[in-house]
Amino acid sequence: MPTVAARAQPPLAFIPPQFNPVVLQSLRYVMPWWIRWRTHLAQIQAEDVERLVSAYQQFQAGQTRVLIAFRHPSPDDAFCLAYLLWYLLPQKARRLKGAIAGTPHIHFIYDRGIPLWAGQWLGWLYSRLGGTPIQRGKVDIMGLRSARQLFVNGQFPLAAAPEGANNGHSEVVSPLEPGIAQLGFWCVEDLRKAQREQAVMILPLGIQYHYVQPPWQAVAQLLTQLEAESGLSHAIEAGQMQRLAAPLRERYPLPEVATALYARLLRLGEHLLSQMENYYREFYHVALSPLEATADDFNTHLAQRLDRLLSAALAVAEAYFKVTPQGSVIDRCRRIEQAGWDWIYRDELQADKAVSAVERGLADRIAEEASLRMWHMRLVESFVAVTGRYVLEKPTVERFAETVLLLRDTVARIQGRNPFPRPQLGRQRVQMRLGEPLFVSDRATAYRQNRRQAVADLTADLQAALERLILP
Known part of the structure; x- marks a missing residue:
């Protein structure tokens, strides 16, 4: 994930293949x-x-x-x-x-x-x-x-x-x-x-x-870290755990560690969604009205909220870059990325062109702003494949780990950190x-x-x- 550009740059040069x-x-x-x-x-x-x-x-x-x-x-x-x-x-x-x-x-x-x-x-x-x-x-x-x-x-x-x-x-x-x-x-x-x-x-x-070897303990430790960074206690009320874990218990004979992690995972996802919805509502004036949740399909409810949030995040970046929102989420991400690059890697900054100190300073401000706006798109990129039912459909430790790592990427990006390299769970x-x-x-x-x-x-x-x- 590119970090915030401190300065504008010359155009991205093509790197020709030179097999050796x-x-x-x-x-x-x-x-x-x-x-x-x-x-x-x-x-x-x-x-x-x-x-x-x-x-x-x-x-x-x-x-x-x-x-x-x-x-x-x-x-x-x-x-x-x-x-x-x-x-x-x-x-x-x-x-x-x-x-x-x-x-x-x-x-x-x-x-x-x-x-x-x-x-x-x-x-x-x-x-x-x-x-x-x-x-x-x-x-x-x-x-x-x-x-x-x-x-x-x-x-x-x-x-x-x-x-x-x-x-x-x-x-x-x-x-x-x-x-x-x-x-x-x-x-x-x-x-x-x-x-x-x-x-x-x-x-x-x-x-x-x-x-x-199933890294349940490492997954639990990473989840505890994310809960702390998000303002949640790792302890979860018995009633809330029963409600969130019920769909998993009804489908699979899983150990208590898995059902407890599942409840915590849903709680963390819902908490982060609420935080991000409030963020875009308050600071970007995006209309995100509450969605009614049904007790028997909490996962679908979260998936609907996530899809809506990702579209809103892309719309914020698209509005800034004057990019028309069309096509799939991936198409929209690519156009935003290119628009940001066009503002960071500038033709007028080629080595053979003279640029005044003031022009250079203004170009740097634009580069900083473009990088910050591209952050919304980077947030969306992490969740292109998220369906809301990935763990519920097959609660393996691999699916638990992949979902927790995606949430960890989001928390890292929110804090302005590069999510790579990722922690190794096992x-x-x-x-x-x-x-x-x-x-x-x-x-x-x-x-x-x-x-x-x-x-x-x-x-x-x-x-x-x-x-x-x-x-x-």
Whole structure:
């Protein structure tokens, strides 16, 4: 998450991919150590890797162009993807006696904003690994041209997260952005123009996290911390606990620790919602009238209030930047982000242009203001995948932990802190699954007849394919 910009900056420069095999081999050598140092991943496994072996063999034989569309539930996904490609894939190929030349690798698309908050060194590293950046909130001509070129002519398959950003949920796929489907059809067109007979394949990849040992105590401790920071006591009245935990008790034979945590989780969520509703009501004059709650569906009530609050938060930022509120929540977030960047990264501040001290000072004030207004959008980003019934539908420790961590992100942002890196609640194992490939080439006729519908259909099919990869 970008922090408040102290000063206006020159325009964001495009970071061209500059693949360096020495960087790849160096990183491959240290990756197991880096995973142990930077993550709590105890085990990384993958199913149906033979599909990836086949895709690489076809790619290297010049028969296909391949895009790996991977789920993005966590910041640790990059480590998992690297481990899959550099270790699990070659092992599987050797067992199948299938030849894969060299070290399996990918070109990949990443958000241009990542180096802004994670460090400029990461932009350098991603570039040398063959990555290409994209600015998500506008028609990024250079970014799209680079991704399109890599898909058609890159020396490796391309990889991208069609959800656009990590959503914090192992078992919920956020609405997909249409860019992956569009890239697929562009690749088909570009190959046809070049009179190349290669097929275009999108290979879905699911990524799911599980705790090795259920970290109930760590979840409870983090919840206690959030309650204290939010002005709540961790003690909860017996009557309130009975009322809030009743829907869970009626469905599942859970231990008392789980039902107690569930009641506290709902209470904290409702408390934070009330605080934020009052905040927008009082200081931004947003009309948020009380919603009637039914005793038998408190979760749905909270979800309705959350949806309304997120829309109100986006409206505050949209009004400031004069951005028209249209499309999905994700679409609205991207346009706000780009509007803020346009006010922070200014054309008139390029090195070859003279700027007076007063002009510089005014630009800095605008940059500060834009960053503060983008805060509303960052708040919304954390909750894109929240449904209000995630824990109730399946009260596993993973779903408890993911929900508490999202609330922790919100509390951190409210206090003006960067929520990353997140606290580690326990050792995790990762399960990846390769899905059946989607052949974009087979849809070329449909695309020529109705481009928008073909892109929408492929996006919907990819969404369904990724959802099927979630383990029950």
